[in-house]
Amino acid sequence: MTANDQKSGDRLGFVGLGIMGGGMAANLCRAGHDVTVYNRTASKTKPLTELGATVVASPAELAASCDIVFVCVSDTPDVEQVLFGASGLAERLRPGSLIIDHSTVSPTRTRDWAKQLADKDVGYVDAPVSGGSEGAANGTLSVMAGGEQAAVERARPYLDAVGSTITHVGPVGTGQLCKLVNQVLVVVSMLGVAEGLVLAQAGGLDPQVAVAATKGGAGGSWMLANRGPQIAARDFRPGFTIDLQQKDLRLVLEAADELGVPAVATSLIHQLYRTLQAEGLGGEGNHGLVKAIEKLAGLTVRSDQR
Amino acid sequence: MTANDQKSGDRLGFVGLGIMGGGMAANLCRAGHDVTVYNRTASKTKPLTELGATVVASPAELAASCDIVFVCVSDTPDVEQVLFGASGLAERLRPGSLIIDHSTVSPTRTRDWAKQLADKDVGYVDAPVSGGSEGAANGTLSVMAGGEQAAVERARPYLDAVGSTITHVGPVGTGQLCKLVNQVLVVVSMLGVAEGLVLAQAGGLDPQVAVAATKGGAGGSWMLANRGPQIAARDFRPGFTIDLQQKDLRLVLEAADELGVPAVATSLIHQLYRTLQAEGLGGEGNHGLVKAIEKLAGLTVRSDQR
Numbered sequence: 001m002t003a004n005d006q007k008s009g010d011r012l013g014f015v016g017l018g019i020m021g022g023g024m025a026a027n028l029c030r031a032g033h034d035v036t037v038y039n040r041t042a043s044k045t046k047p048l049t050e051l052g053a054t055v056v057a058s059p060a061e062l063a064a065s066c067d068i069v070f071v072c073v074s075d076t077p078d079v080e081q082v083l084f085g086a087s088g089l090a091e092r093l094r095p096g097s098l099i100i101d102h103s104t105v106s107p108t109r110t111r112d113w114a115k116q117l118a119d120k121d122v123g124y125v126d127a128p129v130s131g132g133s134e135g136a137a138n139g140t141l142s143v144m145a146g147g148e149q150a151a152v153e154r155a156r157p158y159l160d161a162v163g164s165t166i167t168h169v170g171p172v173g174t175g176q177l178c179k180l181v182n183q184v185l186v187v188v189s190m191l192g193v194a195e196g197l198v199l200a201q202a203g204g205l206d207p208q209v210a211v212a213a214t215k216g217g218a219g220g221s222w223m224l225a226n227r228g229p230q231i232a233a234r235d236f237r238p239g240f241t242i243d244l245q246q247k248d249l250r251l252v253l254e255a256a257d258e259l260g261v262p263a264v265a266t267s268l269i270h271q272l273y274r275t276l277q278a279e280g281l282g283g284e285g286n287h288g289l290v291k292a293i294e295k296l297a298g299l300t301v302r303s304d305q306r
Numbered sequence: 307m308t309a310n311d312q313k314s315g316d317r318l319g320f321v322g323l324g325i326m327g328g329g330m331a332a333n334l335c336r337a338g339h340d341v342t343v344y345n346r347t348a349s350k351t352k353p354l355t356e357l358g359a360t361v362v363a364s365p366a367e368l369a370a371s372c373d374i375v376f377v378c379v380s381d382t383p384d385v386e387q388v389l390f391g392a393s394g395l396a397e398r399l400r401p402g403s404l405i406i407d408h409s410t411v412s413p414t415r416t417r418d419w420a421k422q423l424a425d426k427d428v429g430y431v432d433a434p435v436s437g438g439s440e441g442a443a444n445g446t447l448s449v450m451a452g453g454e455q456a457a458v459e460r461a462r463p464y465l466d467a468v469g470s471t472i473t474h475v476g477p478v479g480t481g482q483l484c485k486l487v488n489q490v491l492v493v494v495s496m497l498g499v500a501e502g503l504v505l506a507q508a509g510g511l512d513p514q515v516a517v518a519a520t521k522g523g524a525g526g527s528w529m530l531a532n533r534g535p536q537i538a539a540r541d542f543r544p545g546f547t548i549d550l551q552q553k554d555l556r557l558v559l560e561a562a563d564e565l566g567v568p569a570v571a572t573s574l575i576h577q578l579y580r581t582l583q584a585e586g587l588g589g590e591g592n593h594g595l596v597k598a599i600e601k602l603a604g605l606t607v608r609s610d611q612r
Binding site: 107130131142144165167169170171173174177178180181182183184185186187188189191192193195196197198199200202203204205206209210212213214216217218219220221222223224226240252255256259260261262263264265266268293296297298 | 413436437448450471473475476477479480483484486487488489490491492493494495497498499501502503504505506508509510511512515516518519520522523524525526527528529530532546558561562565566567568569570571572574599602603604
């Protein structure tokens with residue numbers, strides 16, 4: 001039996017079959033792995049059983065039969081509940097097993113959890129992803145992995161089934177931090193696009209022309225090239241919703257608070273998004289930020305192309 | 307004689323032979339055009355005379371002998387002086403001639419000047435550029451041209467000698483506005499990179515790794531890809547200095563004020579850069595913005611690799 005045979009013999013568990021986790025678990029099944037799944041809402045396990053997955057009734061039960069357990073839930077308290085709550089994974093995780101957390105959650109709490117699990121000889125890799133539901137479905141996510149070298153290498157063959165770019169960014173917790181840095185870059189970039197295009201519009205410069213004339217230069221960004229034309233077309237259908245963005249920004253602001261660094265732009269943007277949530281626009285795409293700038297300018301929040 | 311022959315017979319004038327204008331005027335000479343130059347500091351005309359340019363003693367004298375006059379000076383009052391000051395262009399510009407202003411200046415004042423000159427049957431194209439001194443030297447600038455269609459088309463063969471991308475963005479003044487939108491995009495993008503990398507560093511994530519892991523995603527930007535690695539290497543040599551950036555941001559804030567739109571991010575960045583100017587760092591690259599965030603975090607402004 002070679003090392004590779006042993007690896008492919010790992011029994012995998014997956015907790016959290018939402019829009020992201022569901023796609024990722026399906027790709028692990030399709031890659032031929034032995035996958036056991038748990039989800040709070042049991043109906044979401046159906047597409048996985050059709051791919052051959054086994055369903056269990058609690059995280060603890062899942063831990064009892066798995067070597068590597070993937071978690072993909074919404075927020076910090078959710079991961080804590082899955083790990084350490086009643087019938088949680090920690091009750092029955094066995095020595096030598098490994099947790100891979102794909103959720104986007106607190107880097108500090110992540111380090112705490114990894115430490116508690118290390119005392120039980122359970123490994124930990126924080127592996128938040130970017131690339132959206134499409135990336136989860138197609139197995140083309142970017143994975144930012146934090147953990148010990150050996151743990152990340154053990155995880156890598158399975159991460160390759162869910163993502164196309166797997167980057168080991170540093171020790172436990174740095175995967176989460178890298179995801180938060182990514183979110184800072186995303187929203188501040190968005191603020192620039194919003195502020196720039198409102199200025200263009202106010203001065204009689206067609207926003208589509210402004211995007212075309214600037215996107216190839218030093219002010220260019222993914223946001224400008226991809227969301228700029230949508231803003232100009234007043235198309236606010238979500239790639240990533242304001243409500244989800246706000247959850248991630250709250251994590252950024254918590255991390256900045258714990259680390260004692262300022263987050264002047266991110267905190268401003270968090271407040272601006274809040275004004276949009278207050279108007280019931282939390283389900284729109286994060287490029288709706290432009291409407292907050294328009295409101296500040298006394299412009300009416302215009303109706304959208306849905 | 308074809309229309310093209312007539313165009314190439316235009317006598318060109320160039321006022322302002324600084325680091326940008328000098329390179330652009332040289333490219334007009336190299337393209338075989340008949341070029342007359344004026345510069346306040348006469349010594350800067352020497353490289354142009356070596357390329358065959360004629361030197362005159364005032365803008366007025368230049369206007370008397372030229373069909374198309376290019377202007378590339380520092381700021382709004384400088385253009386006003388060149389146009390309407392004592393011995394300015396307006397004293398002797400002839401009906402049917404055309405001004406092409408490559409300076410970055412006020413869109414509102416630009417429209418005023420164009421209107422005054424239109425009364426004398428003199429055309430006007432505002433054509434600010436981006437791409438830096440290297441772009442000026444190599445003729446690869448991006449030109450954002452505002453003006454009437456016929457005027458821009460008349461200018462285009464000559465703009466092709468100084469730039470590689472010529473975009474007609476709208477009526478007179480919109481070229482300047484587009485340049486200001488570009489500057490908003492540049493600095494807000496920079497703020498995101500600064501805030502993100504300070505967060506990474508504080509949390510024990512290597513900034514170079516953070517750049518590599520995020521630059522291909524939705525938070526990616528020219529700034530992140532090009533200035534992120536320089537920030538991580540503490541290399542603050544200028545591509546574009548803070549002092550020059552501040553002049554352009556002042557124009558953005560003036561325009562936003564006139565148009566009645568908020569510029570919340572740009573105004574914040576203008577103040578942050580001011581704290582760096584107060585420390586004598588105005589000659590550093592605009593990516594030095596990260597030092598302002600570090601100062602807010604109570605981190606010492608570190609010495610640079612020069």
